[in-house]
Amino acid sequence: MKDKQFVWHPFTQMKDWVSRPQMVISAAQGIKLIDTDGNEFYDGVSSLWVNIHGHRKAEIDQAIVEQLGKVAHTTMLGLANIPASQLAEQLVAVAPPGLTKVFYSDDGSTAVEVALKMAFQYWQHKGKTGKQKFIALEQAYHGDTVGTVSVGGIDLFHRVFKPLLFTPVHIPAPSCYHCRLSSDQAVCGMQCVTVLEQVLAEHHEEIAGMVIEPLVQAAAGMLMSPPGYLAKIRELTRKYDVLLIVDEVATGFGRTGKMFACEHEQVSPDMMTLSKGITGGYLPLAATLTTQAIYDAFLGDYADKKTFYHGHSYTGNPLACAAALANLKIFREERVIEGLAAKIAAAAAKLEQIGKLAHAGDVRQCGLIVGIELMQDKDRKAPYPWEQAVGARVCLQARKYGLIIRPIGDVVIFMPPLASTVKEIEEMLDIIHRSIQEVTERTFINSDSLQPTDL
Numbered sequence: 001m002k003d004k005q006f007v008w009h010p011f012t013q014m015k016d017w018v019s020r021p022q023m024v025i026s027a028a029q030g031i032k033l034i035d036t037d038g039n040e041f042y043d044g045v046s047s048l049w050v051n052i053h054g055h056r057k058a059e060i061d062q063a064i065v066e067q068l069g070k071v072a073h074t075t076m077l078g079l080a081n082i083p084a085s086q087l088a089e090q091l092v093a094v095a096p097p098g099l100t101k102v103f104y105s106d107d108g109s110t111a112v113e114v115a116l117k118m119a120f121q122y123w124q125h126k127g128k129t130g131k132q133k134f135i136a137l138e139q140a141y142h143g144d145t146v147g148t149v150s151v152g153g154i155d156l157f158h159r160v161f162k163p164l165l166f167t168p169v170h171i172p173a174p175s176c177y178h179c180r181l182s183s184d185q186a187v188c189g190m191q192c193v194t195v196l197e198q199v200l201a202e203h204h205e206e207i208a209g210m211v212i213e214p215l216v217q218a219a220a221g222m223l224m225s226p227p228g229y230l231a232k233i234r235e236l237t238r239k240y241d242v243l244l245i246v247d248e249v250a251t252g253f254g255r256t257g258k259m260f261a262c263e264h265e266q267v268s269p270d271m272m273t274l275s276k277g278i279t280g281g282y283l284p285l286a287a288t289l290t291t292q293a294i295y296d297a298f299l300g301d302y303a304d305k306k307t308f309y310h311g312h313s314y315t316g317n318p319l320a321c322a323a324a325l326a327n328l329k330i331f332r333e334e335r336v337i338e339g340l341a342a343k344i345a346a347a348a349a350k351l352e353q354i355g356k357l358a359h360a361g362d363v364r365q366c367g368l369i370v371g372i373e374l375m376q377d378k379d380r381k382a383p384y385p386w387e388q389a390v391g392a393r394v395c396l397q398a399r400k401y402g403l404i405i406r407p408i409g410d411v412v413i414f415m416p417p418l419a420s421t422v423k424e425i426e427e428m429l430d431i432i433h434r435s436i437q438e439v440t441e442r443t444f445i446n447s448d449s450l451q452p453t454d455l
Contacts, residue, residue: 028055051281108249109143141219222371253277
């Protein structure tokens with residue numbers, strides 16, 4: 001198999017990978033993936049959270065073909081191109097108020113990297129040179145470049161690179177299920193916000209910005225913040241003159257039930273990063289949106305050296321921008337956001353039943369983003385031993401019934417394409433219910449027979 005001979009896969013222990021048979025996807029249609037044996041599977045994680053309208057969406061296919069007839073790529077260093085210009089206008093039109101400028105890059109990690117560098121340089125231009133630090137959440141994930149790993153907080157992913165990194169100010173993640181600050185959510189008063197205010201009150205003159213995944217910390221296991229948390233973060237960062245960077249890479253483009261997660265609490269950040277769903281799951285593209293005030297701070301004469309010296313070879317790639325324009329057109333013409341309420345409600349009804357399972361410790365939902373955290377003892381919040389890979393077992397079990405999903409540890413992740421129908425969402429969640437039940441109710445688990453990299 002050429003894959004095993006030549007390819008190094010991301011987040012994968014290759015020793016296990018090359019020793020086991022692996023599924024090979026050869027085609028796709030709608031919300032189904034098709035392997036080389038002709039078997040069809042629901043794409044229950046949207047091909048890692050990127051696919052929005054399904055595979056082989058005719059309108060996006062055609063937009064790319066039409067752009068191929070014009071120009072596939074040209075640099076944005078010293079040149080402009082039509083799709084990138086049109087897309088920037090449309091992104092500003094749908095973004096939270098106040099975001100007026102678009103800086104393109106290649107993926108979610110580079111979009112956040114841009115925001116970090118931009119925020120740092122902004123304060124240098126404003127004469128507040130001491131503002132060099134960033135606040136980030138524990139369990140944060142913002143990508144795999146050096147800057148984004150620095151503001152990350154997932155030890156398993158990030159600890160090996162610690163000597164390369166700058167040190168952020170970490171504050172507690174606003175996950176009520178895992179809260180270490182209070183044992184009673186009803187009287188908590190969002191102590192995680194109190195911690196942030198203490199940090200800002202004491203150190204705001206040193207802090208350039210706060211970077212946050214709004215509403216959902218995705219790679220941490222779909223940890224979800226309580227209502228009002230994001231609005232309080234915006235209030236405090238504005239009060240203490242700290243830039244708020246919202247990472248909407250996973251939550252953007254309808255995933256939470258609105259175009260962007262910020263809309264749920266009427267938050268307008270200083271910067272917003274986008275990727276994943278921006279092209280409907282077709283081509284790599286990312287964008288960092290900023291306010292006019294940030295943009296203006298970089299303006300000056302050539303000799304002032306205020307330029308933002310950062311860029312990518314494929315910045316503003318016309319093919320990717322054409323796909324993104326088609327993606328936004330589908331949102332408008334098919335009224336995608338308006339059609340989500342019934343799908344979200346159908347998922348909630350199925351998840352209520354899953355939550356009654358003996359080992360479903362916590363079931364978390366925000367729009368069509370779902371995390372089901374499995375526990376060996378749900379009453380005591382006692383997890384399964386890591387080596388049993390129970391989350392991976394559930395996902396492999398689901399494949400037997402025609403559903404591809406992935407775990408994060410023992411959190412089963414479900415993030416279907418927004419194009420999924422109510423019936424399809426119900427069918428996928430029925431498979432998950434059955435798979436959890438079959439795996440967790442076995443009296444014996446042979447952990448030697450499975451590795452998480454089988455997924």
